[in-house]
Amino acid sequence: MQHFAHHSEENYLKTLYKLEDKQVKKVNNIALSKALELNPATVLEAVRKMSEKKLVTVLADKTIQLTDKGKKKALQIVRRHRLWEVFLVDKLTYKWDEVHHIAEQLEHIEADGLTERLEAFLGNPTVDPHGDPIPDENGKLKKIKTQPLAVAPLNKKLTIVALGNSSDEFLKYLNKIGLAIGEVVEVREVEDFDKSVTVLHKKSAITISNEAANNLLVTL
Amino acid sequence: MQHFAHHSEENYLKTLYKLEDKQVKKVNNIALSKALELNPATVLEAVRKMSEKKLVTVLADKTIQLTDKGKKKALQIVRRHRLWEVFLVDKLTYKWDEVHHIAEQLEHIEADGLTERLEAFLGNPTVDPHGDPIPDENGKLKKIKTQPLAVAPLNKKLTIVALGNSSDEFLKYLNKIGLAIGEVVEVREVEDFDKSVTVLHKKSAITISNEAANNLLVTL
């Protein structure tokens, strides 16, 4: 019995969803392979199988696209992932930058009603600890309106509500400089030269690069 | 990358532990295969590999035995399993008979400090919802306090954990009526007249004498 066959497929779908969501560009085999850190041959084969199952479509230009069915499945996994992250942070006192890889395992657990019970137990949270919205049981996402800190108005209180990038490196960096989802900052200056941003946070000034500021999404 | 390679081994160890614990008889390849519902060839191969890793020993008479190392690993899995069961019942309001197969998946999640945090979050429970003790982080099991079935509370699930009398006659009698260590019963009635006890066991009622009930030690 191969209990865990679905893990792999779920990872493909989830990654595909994330890439499409970021809409950096068309998602092709190479892009997906890189995102999954797998060999292109492996990914090609998997895409073929998912295509047979009508989870993805391969367009004429080789772009790999989730079908509605695939997207729905992907959103269910995203939903589980984010709910488990809330659990780990709120209930097990993990720090928000420690939970990703644990949630990657928990998201694949299958059980009747588990997700719904977990959600209720957590008090029906709408966002995960990184500020990303939690899809509902039908896979619907409430879009949160945000703007990158890099283009936010000066001298206005802004709450960090989400991240444009949840890489380990970025999370660790934020931790180091004391920023996190929920923190309130105020833009004081944007340097003409390199567009680095100086913000006031808890009465002290912090200067961050434009790249960092672009990945801090704040309230509109 | 084969993230889940350990699942299988963990299942072998856990099952082996359970069989040894029940001490029904010597655990051989057939017994283990049956318990795991796997083909003997599959199990034989797995046992060979675990033997190479010094997790099990195969005795001259083909009995498969956990080494100390193997037992410690097995107890860690049992520990995780039971803690997750507590979580599912206490926090997610599952019923005690619904949680086993969910815990079977959760028990394989690997993460630094997860088990300890979960334990603390649950309030350091000492038994799972089936009344089975939860091993501590070193794999030590606390002896369970027991009570004779004759004086146990009504309508509560009780696991038979020990016998007050191990005479051949008593064992044979238990065998005949289908009771054994590990079996779960629920006291329905204690007859005023002769203190005989009627218990529910696997959906059917059994009436046993007071003397028998006094020799069946159940979870407190």
Next chain:
DNA sequence: ATTTTTTATTTGGTATGCCAAATTTATTGA
């Protein structure tokens, strides 16, 4: 002491999910 039955073991095979290396097929830049 044989036969029967049970258990252990071997052999050959399957499916999944992965990879490296070779090849074909675009794409693109000069």
Next chain:
DNA sequence: TCAATAAATTTGGCATACCAAATAAAAAAT
């Protein structure tokens, strides 16, 4: 246009974890 580069695809392989069926060995029963 045409060589260089990049992407897609094919091929052959590997490891894990399983199985069925054949055979060997051991145990039990007659």
